[in-house]
Amino acid sequence: MKVHVEVDMTPEEARSMMGLPDVAPLQEKMMEEMQARMKAAFDTGDPEAMMQAWMPLGGAKAFEQFQKYLWDGARIMAGKKDKA
Numbered sequence: 001m002k003v004h005v006e007v008d009m010t011p012e013e014a015r016s017m018m019g020l021p022d023v024a025p026l027q028e029k030m031m032e033e034m035q036a037r038m039k040a041a042f043d044t045g046d047p048e049a050m051m052q053a054w055m056p057l058g059g060a061k062a063f064e065q066f067q068k069y070l071w072d073g074a075r076i077m078a079g080k081k082d083k084a
Contacts, residue, residue, distance in 0.1 A: 007014075015022065041049040051063075 009017070012022070012024075038050070
């Protein structure tokens with residue numbers, strides 16, 4: 001036996017029904033903080049400062065590691081040996 005239930009509600013209504021917290025104020029505060037950091041970085045005109053404002057948890061180094069991960073995955077999928 002199959003039972004299909006269709007519920008029409010907004011994401012906010014679904015979160016409150018499941019007892020999840022309202023994170024909208026936190027998201028607003030985080031967006032304000034990110035905008036302030038990005039504006040400060042743009043005002044300096046320093047590309048590295050801009051990257052650190054966009055990616056505060058590692059900056060360009062984290063991006064390089066992620067890019068290496070993607071290339072290594074593509075190389076493995078293509079059947080090529082890993083570079084040493």
